[in-house]
Amino acid sequence: MRIGSNPKKAAPELQSYGLHRLILPVYIPNQEGYFTQALDILKICLESVRLTKRPATAVTVVANGCCEPVLQFLAAEHQRAWLDQLVINAENRGKLDAIMGVARGSFEEVATFSDCDVFFRPGWDTAIESVFRAFPECGFVCPFPHPGGELEFTSAALLGTICRRELAFQKVAADADLEIFAKSIGRPAMFSDVAELGQMVCVRGGITAAVGGAHFACSLRRPVLKETPQEPALQALGGGSETNWLDLPPDRLGYWRLGTLRAYVQHLGNHLEPWMFQDLNALRSTPTLAPSPTPELPPLRRHWTARLPYPVRARVAHRLGKYVRAQFQKRARQNQEPAKPQANAS
Secondary structure, three states: OOOOOOHHHHOOOOOOOOOEEEEEEEOOOOOOHHHOOHHHHHHHHHHHHHHHOOOOOEEEEEEEOOOHHHHHHHHHHHHOOOOOEEEEEOOOOOHHHHHHHHHOOOOOOEEEEEOOOEEEOOOHHHHHHHHHHHOOOEEEEEOOOOOOOOOOOOHHHHHHHHHOOOEEEEOOOOHHHHHHHHHHOOOOOOOOOOOOOOEEEEEEOOEEEEEOOOOOEEEEEHHHHOOOOOOOOOOOOOOOHHHHHHHHHHHHHOOEEEEOOOOOEEEOOOOOOHHHHHHHHHHHOOOOOOOOOOOOOOOOOOOHHHHOOHHHHHHHHHHHHHHHHHHHHHHHHHHHOOOOOOOOOO
16 A cells, blocks of 8 residues: 655656766676786776766766676775666676667767776866767767777768868877787787877867777767667677677768877776876876866768768778878878988089
């Protein structure tokens, strides 16, 4: 039986949802072998998020088949009231199914997905939103410049920027940031051949963004999320799941794939290093961000090149982009060469 009336029926309307949600899947099944330091890495990741996110940015953590010490830590973080959601899956449901299940049930315009071994730097959420705001054609933003990725799932961005005469070539990624990232994934020479001269960027009205981006940390706009495959990936990790759910949809739909110029995120890997504690201590001494209004994003729009059939667009953009990048690099090398001495006129 029911006695009385629920007092919430007379309560005012609830507060509206914000603009941005960060979703982090966590899979730490034990604390042995590969996962020996995983909990400590997770603690650094979440602390960096807490210290750098804008107050209005919501955070969801998905515990995806985690061991008891990890669950206890996450429950304690949720009790601190800075985590908006803590989702606990008893079994590992795979990265993509874990994050997409949450993203489809959220109402924010921007969903940022990140691995749980990532260090966040101040301004990451506003930097992502700034790219979306400056380039309404953009449906995917990576908060890392990622040189060398200009030809991967960028057919819409390449053809659109070329046609609008907004494509340029600049040295934007800091070598130190690239070195840390490459080392963290066990590929120290990853950027040695592609980052020295620069990378392709999009320039519009004084705003510049890198062309391309990685998916270890990436942001999608809501209309793109609605067009991702509706069936489950049923993949623990890999198996084409990140390609089919994160990489392909924005480009196939005709939306640009761009990145920030600075490395607002950094990969941590699974082994603790001194720089992680140094940077975390630096964040702790940084003043907390005050709440500030967040302007809405403009509606997504497509450049006319998006009307081309995707297989045709992808082939044309890859060949054209490869040629244009080679020309940019050739010109950059020529500018680096010292001028040859002029022969004296007789």
